[in-house]
Amino acid sequence: MGRSVDVEQTALPGIGLRHEFTTQSGKRVGVISHRTGRRDLVIYDREDPDRVCETVKLNDEEAEALVELLGAPRIVQRLNQLHQQVEGLVSLQLPIPPGSPYVDRPMGDARVRTRTNASIVAVVRAGRVSASPGPDFVLAANDTVVVVGSADSTAEVADILAHG
Protein backbone atom coordinates (compact mmCIF):
# COMPACT_ATOMS: atom_id res chain seq x y z
CA MET A 1 0.00 0.00 0.00
CA GLY A 2 1.15 3.57 -0.76
CA ARG A 3 0.81 6.44 1.69
CA SER A 4 -2.80 7.25 2.52
CA VAL A 5 -4.29 10.30 0.83
CA ASP A 6 -4.95 13.32 3.02
CA VAL A 7 -8.51 14.27 2.14
CA GLU A 8 -9.72 17.61 3.45
CA GLN A 9 -13.43 18.03 4.11
CA THR A 10 -15.16 21.42 4.14
CA ALA A 11 -18.84 22.18 4.75
CA LEU A 12 -20.53 24.45 2.22
CA PRO A 13 -23.57 25.80 4.09
CA GLY A 14 -26.67 25.64 1.94
CA ILE A 15 -24.91 23.64 -0.78
CA GLY A 16 -23.35 20.50 0.63
CA LEU A 17 -19.83 19.23 1.20
CA ARG A 18 -16.46 19.59 -0.50
CA HIS A 19 -13.68 17.02 -0.35
CA GLU A 20 -10.28 17.81 -1.81
CA PHE A 21 -6.72 16.53 -1.84
CA THR A 22 -3.42 17.19 -3.58
CA THR A 23 -2.04 14.49 -5.84
CA GLN A 24 1.60 13.44 -5.75
CA SER A 25 2.20 15.41 -8.94
CA GLY A 26 0.97 18.55 -7.19
CA LYS A 27 -2.49 18.85 -8.75
CA ARG A 28 -5.29 19.71 -6.38
CA VAL A 29 -8.58 17.95 -7.11
CA GLY A 30 -11.88 17.92 -5.28
CA VAL A 31 -15.43 16.67 -5.33
CA ILE A 32 -18.38 18.86 -4.39
CA SER A 33 -21.33 16.82 -3.14
CA HIS A 34 -24.46 18.90 -3.59
CA ARG A 35 -27.44 18.12 -1.38
CA THR A 36 -29.48 17.63 -4.53
CA GLY A 37 -27.34 14.57 -5.33
CA ARG A 38 -25.32 16.33 -8.03
CA ARG A 39 -21.56 15.79 -7.90
CA ASP A 40 -18.98 18.19 -9.29
CA LEU A 41 -15.46 17.05 -10.01
CA VAL A 42 -13.25 20.12 -9.68
CA ILE A 43 -9.62 20.77 -10.53
CA TYR A 44 -7.75 23.71 -9.04
CA ASP A 45 -5.65 26.20 -10.94
CA ARG A 46 -1.87 25.87 -10.50
CA GLU A 47 -1.20 29.62 -10.52
CA ASP A 48 -4.19 30.56 -8.37
CA PRO A 49 -4.61 27.58 -6.07
CA ASP A 50 -7.82 28.98 -4.55
CA ARG A 51 -9.59 28.97 -7.91
CA VAL A 52 -11.30 26.07 -9.64
CA CYS A 53 -10.20 26.08 -13.28
CA GLU A 54 -12.28 23.12 -14.39
CA THR A 55 -15.66 21.92 -13.12
CA VAL A 56 -17.17 18.68 -14.38
CA LYS A 57 -20.85 18.36 -13.44
CA LEU A 58 -21.88 14.75 -12.94
CA ASN A 59 -25.38 13.35 -12.47
CA ASP A 60 -25.98 10.16 -10.46
CA GLU A 61 -25.33 7.78 -13.36
CA GLU A 62 -22.22 9.62 -14.54
CA ALA A 63 -20.78 9.74 -11.03
CA GLU A 64 -21.40 6.00 -10.70
CA ALA A 65 -19.74 5.31 -14.06
CA LEU A 66 -16.68 7.31 -13.00
CA VAL A 67 -16.48 5.45 -9.70
CA GLU A 68 -16.60 2.13 -11.52
CA LEU A 69 -13.90 3.18 -13.97
CA LEU A 70 -11.62 4.33 -11.20
CA GLY A 71 -12.59 1.53 -8.83
CA ALA A 72 -12.39 -1.48 -11.21
CA PRO A 73 -8.70 -2.28 -10.88
CA ARG A 74 -8.91 -1.43 -7.16
CA ILE A 75 -11.51 -4.12 -6.46
CA VAL A 76 -9.45 -6.81 -8.14
CA GLN A 77 -6.31 -5.55 -6.37
CA ARG A 78 -8.10 -5.67 -3.02
CA LEU A 79 -9.35 -9.18 -3.72
CA ASN A 80 -5.83 -10.27 -4.46
CA GLN A 81 -4.70 -8.82 -1.15
CA LEU A 82 -7.56 -10.59 0.60
CA HIS A 83 -6.44 -13.78 -1.03
CA GLN A 84 -2.94 -13.33 0.35
CA GLN A 85 -4.20 -12.43 3.79
CA VAL A 86 -6.69 -15.24 4.40
CA GLU A 87 -5.15 -18.65 4.21
CA GLY A 88 -7.10 -21.13 2.11
CA LEU A 89 -9.21 -18.43 0.44
CA VAL A 90 -8.59 -18.00 -3.27
CA SER A 91 -9.89 -15.36 -5.62
CA LEU A 92 -9.64 -15.98 -9.31
CA GLN A 93 -10.40 -13.89 -12.36
CA LEU A 94 -11.94 -16.24 -14.89
CA PRO A 95 -12.48 -15.12 -18.47
CA ILE A 96 -15.66 -16.30 -20.20
CA PRO A 97 -14.41 -17.74 -23.50
CA PRO A 98 -16.61 -17.09 -26.55
CA GLY A 99 -17.32 -20.82 -26.67
CA SER A 100 -18.63 -21.01 -23.11
CA PRO A 101 -22.11 -22.56 -22.76
CA TYR A 102 -23.12 -19.66 -20.48
CA VAL A 103 -22.58 -16.85 -22.99
CA ASP A 104 -25.82 -14.84 -23.24
CA ARG A 105 -27.39 -16.86 -20.44
CA PRO A 106 -28.30 -15.65 -16.94
CA MET A 107 -25.57 -16.46 -14.43
CA GLY A 108 -28.03 -18.38 -12.24
CA ASP A 109 -28.14 -21.13 -14.91
CA ALA A 110 -24.60 -22.18 -13.96
CA ARG A 111 -25.71 -22.77 -10.34
CA VAL A 112 -22.13 -22.06 -9.30
CA ARG A 113 -22.72 -21.69 -5.58
CA THR A 114 -24.81 -24.86 -5.22
CA ARG A 115 -22.41 -26.94 -7.24
CA THR A 116 -19.07 -25.69 -5.90
CA ASN A 117 -19.63 -23.56 -2.74
CA ALA A 118 -17.60 -20.76 -4.36
CA SER A 119 -19.12 -17.28 -4.88
CA ILE A 120 -19.08 -15.01 -7.88
CA VAL A 121 -18.39 -11.62 -6.29
CA ALA A 122 -18.05 -9.46 -9.40
CA VAL A 123 -18.17 -9.43 -13.16
CA VAL A 124 -15.83 -7.13 -15.09
CA ARG A 125 -17.00 -6.11 -18.55
CA ALA A 126 -15.02 -3.62 -20.67
CA GLY A 127 -13.38 -2.12 -17.60
CA ARG A 128 -16.67 -1.72 -15.68
CA VAL A 129 -17.25 -3.73 -12.55
CA SER A 130 -20.66 -5.11 -11.60
CA ALA A 131 -20.21 -5.96 -7.95
CA SER A 132 -22.34 -8.78 -6.41
CA PRO A 133 -24.21 -9.65 -9.62
CA GLY A 134 -27.55 -11.44 -9.10
CA PRO A 135 -28.58 -14.78 -10.62
CA ASP A 136 -30.38 -12.94 -13.46
CA PHE A 137 -27.17 -11.19 -14.55
CA VAL A 138 -26.62 -12.18 -18.20
CA LEU A 139 -23.04 -13.17 -19.01
CA ALA A 140 -21.36 -12.20 -22.26
CA ALA A 141 -18.31 -13.50 -24.10
CA ASN A 142 -15.03 -11.97 -22.85
CA ASP A 143 -16.50 -10.99 -19.45
CA THR A 144 -14.19 -11.62 -16.53
CA VAL A 145 -15.82 -13.31 -13.58
CA VAL A 146 -14.23 -12.85 -10.15
CA VAL A 147 -14.79 -15.86 -7.89
CA VAL A 148 -13.87 -16.33 -4.27
CA GLY A 149 -13.66 -19.71 -2.53
CA SER A 150 -11.33 -22.56 -1.72
CA ALA A 151 -8.65 -23.60 -4.24
CA ASP A 152 -10.67 -26.66 -5.30
CA SER A 153 -14.02 -24.94 -5.62
CA THR A 154 -12.67 -22.02 -7.67
CA ALA A 155 -10.99 -24.49 -10.02
CA GLU A 156 -14.33 -26.24 -10.43
CA VAL A 157 -15.96 -22.91 -11.30
CA ALA A 158 -13.36 -22.37 -14.02
CA ASP A 159 -14.25 -25.76 -15.44
CA ILE A 160 -18.02 -25.11 -15.29
CA LEU A 161 -17.71 -21.73 -17.02
CA ALA A 162 -15.52 -23.15 -19.77
CA HIS A 163 -17.32 -26.44 -20.44
CA GLY A 164 -20.68 -26.42 -18.64
Add this chain to the structure above:
Amino acid sequence: MHHTAIIFLEFGAVLVGLGVLGALALRAGISPIPLYLLAGLAFGTGGILPLATSEEFISVGAEIGVVLLLLTLGLEYNADELVTSLKGNATAGIVDMVLNAAPGAICALLLGWGPVAAVAMAGVTYATSSGITAKVLSDLGWVGNRETPTVLSLLVFEDLTMAIYLPVLTAMLAGLSLASGAVTVAIALATVSVVLLVALKFGRFIEAFVSSPNNEVLLLKVVGLALLVAGIAQQLQVSAAVGAFLVGIALSGQLAHDARALLEPLRDLFAAVFFVFFGLQTDPTKIGPVAGLAALLAVISMITKLLTGAFAARRAGIAKAGQARAGIALIPRGEFNIVIAGLAVAAGVHPDLGPLAAAYVLILAAFGPLAAKLVQPLITSIAKRAAG
Protein backbone atom coordinates in the same frame (compact mmCIF):
# COMPACT_ATOMS: atom_id res chain seq x y z
CA MET B 1 -66.72 45.33 -15.56
CA HIS B 2 -67.09 42.83 -12.77
CA HIS B 3 -64.64 43.28 -9.86
CA THR B 4 -63.23 39.74 -10.11
CA ALA B 5 -62.79 40.14 -13.84
CA ILE B 6 -60.72 43.31 -13.34
CA ILE B 7 -58.53 41.64 -10.70
CA PHE B 8 -57.87 38.67 -12.97
CA LEU B 9 -57.13 40.89 -15.95
CA GLU B 10 -54.73 43.10 -14.04
CA PHE B 11 -53.02 40.32 -12.12
CA GLY B 12 -52.76 38.19 -15.24
CA ALA B 13 -51.24 41.07 -17.18
CA VAL B 14 -48.70 41.68 -14.40
CA LEU B 15 -47.68 37.99 -14.30
CA VAL B 16 -47.37 37.72 -18.08
CA GLY B 17 -45.29 40.90 -18.03
CA LEU B 18 -43.05 39.40 -15.35
CA GLY B 19 -42.69 36.20 -17.34
CA VAL B 20 -41.48 38.14 -20.36
CA LEU B 21 -39.06 40.15 -18.21
CA GLY B 22 -37.82 36.94 -16.56
CA ALA B 23 -37.08 35.49 -20.00
CA LEU B 24 -35.11 38.63 -20.90
CA ALA B 25 -33.15 38.40 -17.64
CA LEU B 26 -32.39 34.77 -18.34
CA ARG B 27 -31.08 35.59 -21.81
CA ALA B 28 -28.95 38.45 -20.48
CA GLY B 29 -27.71 36.23 -17.65
CA ILE B 30 -28.72 38.66 -14.90
CA SER B 31 -30.97 38.39 -11.85
CA PRO B 32 -34.63 39.12 -12.67
CA ILE B 33 -35.09 41.06 -9.41
CA PRO B 34 -34.14 44.49 -10.84
CA LEU B 35 -36.51 43.93 -13.77
CA TYR B 36 -39.36 42.95 -11.41
CA LEU B 37 -38.76 46.16 -9.47
CA LEU B 38 -38.85 48.16 -12.69
CA ALA B 39 -42.13 46.46 -13.62
CA GLY B 40 -43.57 47.43 -10.23
CA LEU B 41 -42.47 51.02 -10.79
CA ALA B 42 -44.20 51.05 -14.18
CA PHE B 43 -47.49 49.67 -12.77
CA GLY B 44 -47.58 51.79 -9.60
CA THR B 45 -48.77 55.29 -8.78
CA GLY B 46 -47.13 57.75 -11.12
CA GLY B 47 -46.02 54.93 -13.41
CA ILE B 48 -46.94 54.37 -17.04
CA LEU B 49 -49.70 51.82 -16.41
CA PRO B 50 -51.12 52.27 -12.90
CA LEU B 51 -53.19 49.35 -11.57
CA ALA B 52 -56.71 50.26 -10.50
CA THR B 53 -58.12 47.58 -8.22
CA SER B 54 -55.81 44.65 -7.70
CA GLU B 55 -53.28 46.44 -5.52
CA GLU B 56 -54.83 45.08 -2.32
CA PHE B 57 -54.81 41.55 -3.70
CA ILE B 58 -51.17 41.98 -4.71
CA SER B 59 -50.26 43.32 -1.27
CA VAL B 60 -51.46 40.10 0.41
CA GLY B 61 -49.58 38.10 -2.22
CA ALA B 62 -46.47 40.15 -1.41
CA GLU B 63 -46.75 39.32 2.31
CA ILE B 64 -46.98 35.61 1.45
CA GLY B 65 -43.99 36.14 -0.84
CA VAL B 66 -41.89 37.37 2.10
CA VAL B 67 -42.93 34.39 4.23
CA LEU B 68 -42.04 31.94 1.44
CA LEU B 69 -38.72 33.68 0.68
CA LEU B 70 -37.65 33.38 4.30
CA LEU B 71 -39.04 29.86 4.72
CA THR B 72 -37.03 28.53 1.76
CA LEU B 73 -33.96 30.43 2.96
CA GLY B 74 -34.30 28.73 6.36
CA LEU B 75 -34.72 25.35 4.67
CA GLU B 76 -31.29 25.76 3.06
CA TYR B 77 -29.56 25.65 6.41
CA ASN B 78 -29.80 23.29 9.29
CA ALA B 79 -29.24 24.22 12.91
CA ASP B 80 -25.83 22.50 13.06
CA GLU B 81 -24.50 24.61 10.20
CA LEU B 82 -25.75 27.80 11.82
CA VAL B 83 -24.08 27.02 15.13
CA THR B 84 -20.76 25.98 13.53
CA SER B 85 -20.81 29.05 11.35
CA LEU B 86 -21.46 31.31 14.34
CA LYS B 87 -18.59 29.77 16.26
CA GLY B 88 -16.03 29.84 13.47
CA ASN B 89 -16.77 33.11 11.75
CA ALA B 90 -18.07 35.48 14.37
CA THR B 91 -15.20 37.95 13.90
CA ALA B 92 -15.59 38.17 10.13
CA GLY B 93 -19.37 38.33 10.56
CA ILE B 94 -19.13 41.27 12.92
CA VAL B 95 -16.68 43.10 10.61
CA ASP B 96 -19.18 42.50 7.79
CA MET B 97 -22.00 43.93 9.89
CA VAL B 98 -20.13 47.04 11.08
CA LEU B 99 -18.56 47.91 7.72
CA ASN B 100 -21.72 47.46 5.69
CA ALA B 101 -24.41 48.72 8.04
CA ALA B 102 -22.44 51.95 8.50
CA PRO B 103 -22.94 53.49 5.01
CA GLY B 104 -26.73 53.22 5.18
CA ALA B 105 -26.99 54.40 8.76
CA ILE B 106 -24.60 57.33 8.23
CA CYS B 107 -26.40 58.32 5.03
CA ALA B 108 -29.79 58.40 6.82
CA LEU B 109 -28.36 60.40 9.72
CA LEU B 110 -26.63 62.91 7.39
CA LEU B 111 -29.94 63.40 5.58
CA GLY B 112 -31.58 64.05 8.95
CA TRP B 113 -34.08 61.19 8.63
CA GLY B 114 -33.78 60.24 12.30
CA PRO B 115 -32.59 57.15 14.18
CA VAL B 116 -35.39 54.78 13.05
CA ALA B 117 -34.64 55.45 9.38
CA ALA B 118 -30.94 55.02 10.17
CA VAL B 119 -31.56 51.53 11.56
CA ALA B 120 -33.67 50.63 8.51
CA MET B 121 -31.07 51.98 6.04
CA ALA B 122 -28.33 50.12 7.94
CA GLY B 123 -30.18 46.90 7.11
CA VAL B 124 -30.66 47.94 3.49
CA THR B 125 -26.93 48.34 2.90
CA TYR B 126 -25.81 45.47 5.18
CA ALA B 127 -27.40 42.31 3.84
CA THR B 128 -25.96 40.60 0.78
CA SER B 129 -28.55 38.80 -1.35
CA SER B 130 -27.86 35.14 -0.65
CA GLY B 131 -30.10 34.22 -3.60
CA ILE B 132 -28.17 36.28 -6.16
CA THR B 133 -24.78 35.43 -4.66
CA ALA B 134 -25.53 31.70 -4.76
CA LYS B 135 -26.42 32.08 -8.41
CA VAL B 136 -23.25 34.04 -9.18
CA LEU B 137 -21.13 31.37 -7.46
CA SER B 138 -22.73 28.57 -9.42
CA ASP B 139 -22.87 30.41 -12.79
CA LEU B 140 -19.19 31.35 -12.66
CA GLY B 141 -18.08 27.95 -11.35
CA TRP B 142 -16.88 29.47 -8.09
CA VAL B 143 -18.66 26.93 -5.86
CA GLY B 144 -15.52 24.81 -5.55
CA ASN B 145 -13.21 27.79 -4.95
CA ARG B 146 -11.43 27.80 -1.66
CA GLU B 147 -12.76 31.24 -0.64
CA THR B 148 -16.36 30.09 -1.15
CA PRO B 149 -16.90 28.53 2.31
CA THR B 150 -15.92 31.93 3.76
CA VAL B 151 -18.47 33.70 1.57
CA LEU B 152 -21.18 31.18 2.43
CA SER B 153 -20.59 31.37 6.15
CA LEU B 154 -20.79 35.17 5.98
CA LEU B 155 -24.17 34.76 4.30
CA VAL B 156 -25.28 32.38 7.05
CA PHE B 157 -24.11 34.87 9.66
CA GLU B 158 -26.03 37.69 7.95
CA ASP B 159 -29.20 35.61 7.78
CA LEU B 160 -28.94 34.77 11.48
CA THR B 161 -28.31 38.42 12.28
CA MET B 162 -31.55 39.17 10.44
CA ALA B 163 -33.39 36.94 12.91
CA ILE B 164 -32.41 39.44 15.61
CA TYR B 165 -32.37 42.58 13.48
CA LEU B 166 -35.87 42.27 12.00
CA PRO B 167 -37.63 42.11 15.40
CA VAL B 168 -35.60 45.12 16.58
CA LEU B 169 -36.55 47.05 13.46
CA THR B 170 -40.20 45.98 13.75
CA ALA B 171 -40.29 47.20 17.34
CA MET B 172 -38.71 50.55 16.41
CA LEU B 173 -41.01 51.03 13.45
CA ALA B 174 -44.04 50.33 15.64
CA GLY B 175 -42.87 53.28 17.72
CA LEU B 176 -42.66 51.20 20.86
CA SER B 177 -41.14 52.81 23.91
CA LEU B 178 -37.67 51.74 24.97
CA ALA B 179 -39.08 49.46 27.68
CA SER B 180 -41.66 47.62 25.57
CA GLY B 181 -39.19 47.60 22.68
CA ALA B 182 -36.68 45.85 24.93
CA VAL B 183 -39.36 43.30 25.89
CA THR B 184 -40.06 42.59 22.22
CA VAL B 185 -36.39 42.14 21.47
CA ALA B 186 -36.05 39.86 24.49
CA ILE B 187 -39.00 37.79 23.22
CA ALA B 188 -37.38 37.65 19.80
CA LEU B 189 -34.04 36.50 21.18
CA ALA B 190 -35.76 33.92 23.39
CA THR B 191 -37.79 32.62 20.44
CA VAL B 192 -34.73 32.36 18.22
CA SER B 193 -32.78 30.48 20.90
CA VAL B 194 -35.70 28.17 21.70
CA VAL B 195 -36.26 27.34 18.04
CA LEU B 196 -32.54 26.67 17.51
CA LEU B 197 -32.46 24.47 20.61
CA VAL B 198 -35.63 22.60 19.61
CA ALA B 199 -34.29 22.15 16.08
CA LEU B 200 -30.98 20.82 17.41
CA LYS B 201 -32.41 18.48 20.06
CA PHE B 202 -35.92 17.62 18.93
CA GLY B 203 -35.84 18.31 15.19
CA ARG B 204 -36.96 14.76 14.47
CA PHE B 205 -40.29 15.25 16.30
CA ILE B 206 -41.19 18.24 14.15
CA GLU B 207 -40.03 16.30 11.14
CA ALA B 208 -42.12 13.29 12.17
CA PHE B 209 -45.18 15.54 12.27
CA VAL B 210 -44.51 17.29 8.95
CA SER B 211 -43.10 14.35 7.05
CA SER B 212 -45.38 12.62 4.55
CA PRO B 213 -44.81 10.44 1.50
CA ASN B 214 -47.50 12.48 -0.23
CA ASN B 215 -46.29 15.77 -1.76
CA GLU B 216 -49.65 17.46 -1.35
CA VAL B 217 -49.80 16.72 2.38
CA LEU B 218 -46.18 17.79 2.84
CA LEU B 219 -46.76 21.08 1.00
CA LEU B 220 -49.89 21.90 3.00
CA LYS B 221 -48.24 21.07 6.32
CA VAL B 222 -45.04 23.06 5.66
CA VAL B 223 -46.76 26.16 4.27
CA GLY B 224 -49.45 25.98 6.95
CA LEU B 225 -46.90 25.69 9.73
CA ALA B 226 -44.84 28.57 8.30
CA LEU B 227 -47.89 30.85 8.03
CA LEU B 228 -49.05 29.91 11.55
CA VAL B 229 -45.67 30.65 13.12
CA ALA B 230 -45.35 33.80 10.99
CA GLY B 231 -48.74 34.95 12.28
CA ILE B 232 -47.80 34.29 15.89
CA ALA B 233 -44.45 36.06 15.39
CA GLN B 234 -46.21 39.06 13.84
CA GLN B 235 -48.63 39.20 16.77
CA LEU B 236 -45.67 39.20 19.20
CA GLN B 237 -44.13 42.06 17.12
CA VAL B 238 -41.23 39.72 16.26
CA SER B 239 -41.84 40.04 12.48
CA ALA B 240 -43.58 37.40 10.39
CA ALA B 241 -40.48 36.93 8.23
CA VAL B 242 -38.41 35.74 11.18
CA GLY B 243 -41.09 33.22 12.19
CA ALA B 244 -41.05 31.67 8.73
CA PHE B 245 -37.22 31.64 8.68
CA LEU B 246 -37.14 29.74 11.98
CA VAL B 247 -39.63 27.13 10.71
CA GLY B 248 -37.29 26.61 7.76
CA ILE B 249 -34.30 26.12 10.04
CA ALA B 250 -36.14 23.62 12.25
CA LEU B 251 -36.67 21.34 9.25
CA SER B 252 -33.58 19.62 7.89
CA GLY B 253 -32.25 16.67 5.94
CA GLN B 254 -34.21 14.93 3.20
CA LEU B 255 -37.45 16.52 4.41
CA ALA B 256 -36.04 20.03 3.95
CA HIS B 257 -34.78 19.07 0.51
CA ASP B 258 -38.18 17.70 -0.56
CA ALA B 259 -40.03 20.68 0.88
CA ARG B 260 -37.70 23.09 -0.92
CA ALA B 261 -38.29 21.40 -4.24
CA LEU B 262 -42.06 21.62 -3.68
CA LEU B 263 -42.00 25.22 -2.49
CA GLU B 264 -39.70 26.66 -5.13
CA PRO B 265 -42.33 27.29 -7.84
CA LEU B 266 -44.71 28.74 -5.26
CA ARG B 267 -41.97 30.95 -3.84
CA ASP B 268 -40.90 32.18 -7.28
CA LEU B 269 -44.48 33.23 -8.03
CA PHE B 270 -45.11 35.07 -4.77
CA ALA B 271 -41.59 36.51 -4.50
CA ALA B 272 -42.03 38.06 -7.96
CA VAL B 273 -45.32 39.53 -6.71
CA PHE B 274 -43.46 40.88 -3.69
CA PHE B 275 -40.84 42.69 -5.78
CA VAL B 276 -43.56 44.14 -7.98
CA PHE B 277 -45.50 45.27 -4.94
CA PHE B 278 -42.47 47.13 -3.59
CA GLY B 279 -42.13 48.81 -6.97
CA LEU B 280 -45.86 49.62 -6.91
CA GLN B 281 -45.49 51.50 -3.66
CA THR B 282 -42.62 53.54 -5.01
CA ASP B 283 -43.36 56.58 -7.11
CA PRO B 284 -40.94 56.47 -10.07
CA THR B 285 -40.92 60.26 -10.32
CA LYS B 286 -39.32 60.34 -6.84
CA ILE B 287 -36.39 58.16 -7.94
CA GLY B 288 -34.80 60.81 -10.14
CA PRO B 289 -33.86 63.18 -7.29
CA VAL B 290 -32.31 60.36 -5.18
CA ALA B 291 -30.62 58.49 -8.06
CA GLY B 292 -27.25 60.21 -7.58
CA LEU B 293 -27.32 59.51 -3.87
CA ALA B 294 -28.26 55.87 -4.50
CA ALA B 295 -25.35 55.50 -6.93
CA LEU B 296 -22.92 57.02 -4.42
CA LEU B 297 -24.24 54.74 -1.67
CA ALA B 298 -23.92 51.78 -4.03
CA VAL B 299 -20.28 52.59 -4.80
CA ILE B 300 -19.43 53.07 -1.12
CA SER B 301 -21.08 49.82 -0.08
CA MET B 302 -19.39 47.95 -2.93
CA ILE B 303 -16.08 49.07 -1.47
CA THR B 304 -17.11 48.05 2.06
CA LYS B 305 -18.16 44.59 0.83
CA LEU B 306 -14.85 44.23 -1.03
CA LEU B 307 -13.02 45.09 2.18
CA THR B 308 -15.18 42.60 4.11
CA GLY B 309 -14.48 39.86 1.60
CA ALA B 310 -10.74 40.57 1.66
CA PHE B 311 -10.66 40.57 5.45
CA ALA B 312 -12.67 37.36 5.88
CA ALA B 313 -10.82 35.49 3.11
CA ARG B 314 -7.39 36.55 4.39
CA ARG B 315 -8.28 35.15 7.81
CA ALA B 316 -9.08 31.87 6.08
CA GLY B 317 -5.62 31.86 4.45
CA ILE B 318 -6.80 32.75 0.94
CA ALA B 319 -4.47 34.55 -1.48
CA LYS B 320 -5.07 37.99 -3.02
CA ALA B 321 -7.11 36.86 -6.05
CA GLY B 322 -9.44 34.77 -3.88
CA GLN B 323 -9.84 37.70 -1.47
CA ALA B 324 -11.00 39.88 -4.35
CA ARG B 325 -13.44 37.20 -5.54
CA ALA B 326 -14.89 36.83 -2.04
CA GLY B 327 -15.57 40.57 -1.92
CA ILE B 328 -17.13 40.65 -5.37
CA ALA B 329 -19.38 37.70 -4.58
CA LEU B 330 -20.74 39.64 -1.59
CA ILE B 331 -21.72 42.77 -3.57
CA PRO B 332 -25.23 41.83 -4.82
CA ARG B 333 -28.13 43.13 -2.74
CA GLY B 334 -31.67 41.91 -3.30
CA GLU B 335 -34.55 40.33 -1.48
CA PHE B 336 -33.65 41.06 2.16
CA ASN B 337 -32.87 44.70 1.48
CA ILE B 338 -36.26 45.12 -0.16
CA VAL B 339 -37.97 43.26 2.71
CA ILE B 340 -36.35 45.70 5.16
CA ALA B 341 -37.13 48.76 3.07
CA GLY B 342 -40.69 47.43 2.61
CA LEU B 343 -41.20 47.32 6.38
CA ALA B 344 -39.89 50.88 6.73
CA VAL B 345 -42.04 52.15 3.84
CA ALA B 346 -45.16 50.50 5.29
CA ALA B 347 -44.49 52.29 8.58
CA GLY B 348 -44.08 55.59 6.73
CA VAL B 349 -40.59 56.34 8.06
CA HIS B 350 -39.57 58.80 5.33
CA PRO B 351 -41.03 59.41 1.87
CA ASP B 352 -37.62 59.23 0.18
CA LEU B 353 -36.54 55.96 1.82
CA GLY B 354 -38.52 53.75 -0.59
CA PRO B 355 -37.20 55.38 -3.79
CA LEU B 356 -33.63 55.45 -2.43
CA ALA B 357 -33.73 51.76 -1.45
CA ALA B 358 -35.33 50.81 -4.77
CA ALA B 359 -32.68 52.64 -6.80
CA TYR B 360 -29.90 51.23 -4.59
CA VAL B 361 -31.06 47.62 -4.94
CA LEU B 362 -31.70 48.14 -8.67
CA ILE B 363 -28.06 49.14 -9.10
CA LEU B 364 -26.49 46.42 -6.96
CA ALA B 365 -28.77 43.54 -7.95
CA ALA B 366 -28.00 44.27 -11.59
CA PHE B 367 -24.40 45.35 -11.28
CA GLY B 368 -23.18 42.85 -8.68
CA PRO B 369 -23.39 39.73 -10.86
CA LEU B 370 -22.20 41.71 -13.88
CA ALA B 371 -19.14 42.94 -11.99
CA ALA B 372 -18.28 39.39 -11.01
CA LYS B 373 -18.48 38.26 -14.63
CA LEU B 374 -16.38 41.17 -15.94
CA VAL B 375 -13.74 41.12 -13.24
CA GLN B 376 -13.17 37.35 -13.23
CA PRO B 377 -10.76 37.22 -16.24
CA LEU B 378 -8.93 40.31 -14.94
CA ILE B 379 -8.29 38.74 -11.53
CA THR B 380 -7.13 35.52 -13.14
CA SER B 381 -4.65 37.26 -15.43
CA ILE B 382 -3.26 39.34 -12.58
CA ALA B 383 -2.89 36.22 -10.45
CA LYS B 384 -1.14 34.46 -13.35
CA ARG B 385 1.29 37.33 -13.78
CA ALA B 386 2.01 37.42 -10.06
CA ALA B 387 2.70 33.68 -10.07
CA GLY B 388 4.64 33.70 -13.33
